Amino acid sequence: MKAIIIHEFGDADVLKLSDAATPEVRPNDLLVRVYAAGVNRADLTHRTGGYGHPDFGDSPIIGLEIAGEVIGKGSAVEGFEVGARVMGVVGGGAYAELARIDYRMAMPIPAQLDYVHAAAIPEVFVTAHEAMIHLARLTSGDSVLIHAAAGGVGSAAVQLAYATGATVYATTDGSKLSRVEHLGADVAIDYKTQDFADVIARKTDGQGVDVIIDFVGKPYFERNIASLAKGGRLIQVGILGGGGSVNVTLEQILYRHLQIIGTVMKSRTQPQKHAMIKRFRDHWLERFEGAGSLEPVVDSTFPLSRAADAHRRMESSENVGKIILTMQPEDLIEG
Incomplete structure (x- = not known):
């Protein structure tokens, strides 16, 4: 099969279309034609060596989410049959014609969605739900500030917050304001x-918001704390703007009953995932x-060879929503 395999860390040019072996199907796996x-x-971090190793432990092939058709399954699989349309999160191996996925990480594709839009759902919507609904306990009538709201997880979080009945504040680039609205x-x-x-502060009469979903990190931390209401929850999902040490006054956390929670899917155990x-x-x-x-937001599509x-x-x-790779036969031609 054709796949993107990283032979060395570096800039985008290290992503080359190569031949790779079909993944072995284990008892809990589905084999999917992607x-x-x-x-x-996370793919960018992987490509540049940010994780310090060449794979995610499950495949030497880059990529974390797929949409495709089941063409084989392991002996312990329940609830999925050959021919089913599925989407889900993999432990590496997504940038390929074929991929294996633990069936407990797979979901059926809603009937009205094509594969491109299905591939725009798993990683971002699961992350958004986990951060905002499960960990932050956002409910109808709450208020939430979502940073990087035009990105993949951000655009999913805005939709889930709106569907939950919350008041939604969102930061983004000025050119993307209308799309986020x-x-x-x-x-x-x-x-x-x-x-x-x-x-x-102005919009809430100084009261602040109940929940903040942040992907930026250190540059926003102090202002995030200042923007939380009493009992507010800051969920740190990423550190795109930088990590390291931050300043916080413990009395603010104590007397305002604040909660600061970090979450990353990649480092969770398999049962947690x-x-x-x-x-x-x-x-x-x-x-x-x-x-x-709900609307899977697709920014653009590229053939696997690109x-x-x-x-x-x-x-x-510059993207608004997800960037998707496609694996039709004509997409697997180099050049």
Whole structure:
């Protein structure tokens, strides 16, 4: 089969289409003919050596989410048959014609969705649900500030917050404000020209928001703390703007009853990941069908042979929603 295998860490040019062996199917695996694969920030970290090893422990092939058709299954698989359309999160191996996936990490694709839009769901919507609904306990009537709201997880979080009945504040680039408002943001904030902490203070009469979902990290930390309401929850999902030490006054956390929670899917145990998928599936999967349904946001598609261009698109930060690789036969031709 054709796949993207990284022989050395580096810039996007290290992503080359190569021949690879068909993955071995273990008892709990589905073997999937991949028609679309999502590109994630974790893929960029993988490609540049940020994880310190060449694979995710399950495959030497890059990529974490797939959509495709089941063509084989292991002896312990329950609930899926050959021919089923599935989407889900894999432990590596997504940038390929064929991939294996633990059946407990797979979900049926809603009938009205094609493979490209299905591939835009698993990683971002599961992460958004875990951070905002499960960990932050967002409910109807709450308020939430979502940073990087035009990105993959951010755009999913805006939709889930809107569907939950929360008041949604969202930061993004000025050119993307209308798109974020279309997804459900009540107040879209241009992070380049506005101080989000000032906007939150003004819009909430100094009370702050109940929940903040942050992907940026250190540059936003102190303003995030200042923007939380009493009893507020800050969920740290990423550190795109930088990690390291931050300043916090413990009395603020103590007397304002604040909670600071970190979450990363990649470092969870496999049973924890299974539980994350189940929570999302039970809560939201049927909401991707019918009128008023949730919307997988696709920014652009690239054939697998142009994976490097897909990474450059993500590195530009110009995308709104997901970047998807496609694996039709004509997409597997180099040149």
